[in-house]
Amino acid sequence: MTKFEITILGCGSAMPTTLHHPPSQLIDMNEKLFMIDCGEGTQLQMRKYKARMSKLHSLFISHLHGDHIFGLPGLISTLSLLGRTADLNIYAHKEIDFLLNPLLTYLGSHLSFKINLFPLNPHSEEKLFENKMMRVTSFPLKHRIDTNAFLFEQKQSPRHIKREMIDFYHVPVKQINEIKNGADYLCSDGNLILNEHLTTPGKPSRKYAYCSDTAYSPEIITYIKNVDLLYHEATFAESERNRAEETFHSTAQQAAEIALAAGVKKLMIGHFSSRYNETESLLKEAMAVFPNTELAVEGKIVSL
Amino acid sequence: MTKFEITILGCGSAMPTTLHHPPSQLIDMNEKLFMIDCGEGTQLQMRKYKARMSKLHSLFISHLHGDHIFGLPGLISTLSLLGRTADLNIYAHKEIDFLLNPLLTYLGSHLSFKINLFPLNPHSEEKLFENKMMRVTSFPLKHRIDTNAFLFEQKQSPRHIKREMIDFYHVPVKQINEIKNGADYLCSDGNLILNEHLTTPGKPSRKYAYCSDTAYSPEIITYIKNVDLLYHEATFAESERNRAEETFHSTAQQAAEIALAAGVKKLMIGHFSSRYNETESLLKEAMAVFPNTELAVEGKIVSL
Numbered sequence: 001m002t003k004f005e006i007t008i009l010g011c012g013s014a015m016p017t018t019l020h021h022p023p024s025q026l027i028d029m030n031e032k033l034f035m036i037d038c039g040e041g042t043q044l045q046m047r048k049y050k051a052r053m054s055k056l057h058s059l060f061i062s063h064l065h066g067d068h069i070f071g072l073p074g075l076i077s078t079l080s081l082l083g084r085t086a087d088l089n090i091y092a093h094k095e096i097d098f099l100l101n102p103l104l105t106y107l108g109s110h111l112s113f114k115i116n117l118f119p120l121n122p123h124s125e126e127k128l129f130e131n132k133m134m135r136v137t138s139f140p141l142k143h144r145i146d147t148n149a150f151l152f153e154q155k156q157s158p159r160h161i162k163r164e165m166i167d168f169y170h171v172p173v174k175q176i177n178e179i180k181n182g183a184d185y186l187c188s189d190g191n192l193i194l195n196e197h198l199t200t201p202g203k204p205s206r207k208y209a210y211c212s213d214t215a216y217s218p219e220i221i222t223y224i225k226n227v228d229l230l231y232h233e234a235t236f237a238e239s240e241r242n243r244a245e246e247t248f249h250s251t252a253q254q255a256a257e258i259a260l261a262a263g264v265k266k267l268m269i270g271h272f273s274s275r276y277n278e279t280e281s282l283l284k285e286a287m288a289v290f291p292n293t294e295l296a297v298e299g300k301i302v303s304l
Numbered sequence: 305m306t307k308f309e310i311t312i313l314g315c316g317s318a319m320p321t322t323l324h325h326p327p328s329q330l331i332d333m334n335e336k337l338f339m340i341d342c343g344e345g346t347q348l349q350m351r352k353y354k355a356r357m358s359k360l361h362s363l364f365i366s367h368l369h370g371d372h373i374f375g376l377p378g379l380i381s382t383l384s385l386l387g388r389t390a391d392l393n394i395y396a397h398k399e400i401d402f403l404l405n406p407l408l409t410y411l412g413s414h415l416s417f418k419i420n421l422f423p424l425n426p427h428s429e430e431k432l433f434e435n436k437m438m439r440v441t442s443f444p445l446k447h448r449i450d451t452n453a454f455l456f457e458q459k460q461s462p463r464h465i466k467r468e469m470i471d472f473y474h475v476p477v478k479q480i481n482e483i484k485n486g487a488d489y490l491c492s493d494g495n496l497i498l499n500e501h502l503t504t505p506g507k508p509s510r511k512y513a514y515c516s517d518t519a520y521s522p523e524i525i526t527y528i529k530n531v532d533l534l535y536h537e538a539t540f541a542e543s544e545r546n547r548a549e550e551t552f553h554s555t556a557q558q559a560a561e562i563a564l565a566a567g568v569k570k571l572m573i574g575h576f577s578s579r580y581n582e583t584e585s586l587l588k589e590a591m592a593v594f595p596n597t598e599l600a601v602e603g604k605i606v607s608l
Binding site for chain 2: 014015016017018021022040041043044047048066067070071073074077078081082098099101102105106
């Protein structure tokens, strides 16, 4: 199966602690790295977990709170020191200019590559990136400032040819691609050979949804139905539900309720408040609602 | 003795590694913390080494290369989240505006304290800060961009009164301060009592010099004569002397030559290039010239 791996570089929140780093994740899909969020120290975490800087394809920034962006200047500078030449695409709210413009002026001719900023739409679902293998879409969350979720999808692969049947029916090479994509085959004698006799199913699509930071928001369920893995913030325990509402964050129980309603296969909770010295109690709260839940932790790798 | 303690938070250079963090140090003088340089992740290092954010008095930034400043946005944001109200004085080259101004606009009314920027003079020696107990001065180094060194001095304390002699000569209370500061005492019978009969010496002054980043620069010797501890960068080994010259950095041997010529009591070398997996060889080179040398390492605390 093509690689589809999520590495947690940081799963803390605004206030850094000795337990958790500010938010950042890497999606490794077929040897390309897609980064979500870039809190302070993200490049140091990449070093620690031996993620290769040269594989970094593009960056997706959920929102412009400091704990999600203050690692950008250091990361961009280091990529330049390493001599990167490929464009770096950054998907973020357009106000990130406040950080990027002074940095670009500061680095000036020292910057070895071009940065392309693709502004996120904070109001509706939008396709951000697509190639033959994958698709990334974005949709709005409910936070104090414009915040977007990201859905990473590895597409269903083409159906697999049954070589012996292709030979048996003398299917011409030029029709193979259509058949891989589901077409039936009309023989020269007029017989129609159904696709299912000629192929076996390809790999199903796999989906990862990243939803942080957000208040409890059932509106997102429609976008994350049946995903293989949902990362949902769980900044607080249920005992701090009022605080969660005030700050537009979620409790662990609320994250689990969203997972349950969306019928996801697995839930991972993160973005833990600095007040928690341990997160097992958050896990317990979530598992009471949605048993297939796990805790994010720095260095964790999940393969889909 | 009044506390005078240096904590190494980071002693790497431009490229982060798994061995060293970007440059930052804390000077703890009498329960106030003075920070020198603030590379990415400095606030995380403060957490790790249990340095209290509330004790942070002011910041001294040697120059504006990213590895010395990219920790500022995160640190300033966190101080604000913690509700700091005291002004924060930052001593740095005036071009740091490129980073501070957008940050101040971004934080806006969320910033709970005032930041005062004191521009460094990149061309000559200058007193930056002084109170009864200490003095901080700055002088130019020789780097690719304007770069300043910092000299932290804990002043000599007043002489100690010999209580029994003060009583014996019936010295009036109002003259005690003058005598602590070295004055003799004229008795009512016309006898002059020399100060050395009335007092014992106070604590001598102690000095710490921070010299990073810099090419080999004998011009600095005059400023660092006889300091108790000299931190001098040693980015490269002698085998990379050409590279050191090209990039306006020093070799370990050059750092030791400066220490020897300045008659310092102890040398600490740091700002190691990312190419070195071990720094013992740099230590060996320096010790061949100046035996009382030690290596900087994250978490090290030196008491003067």
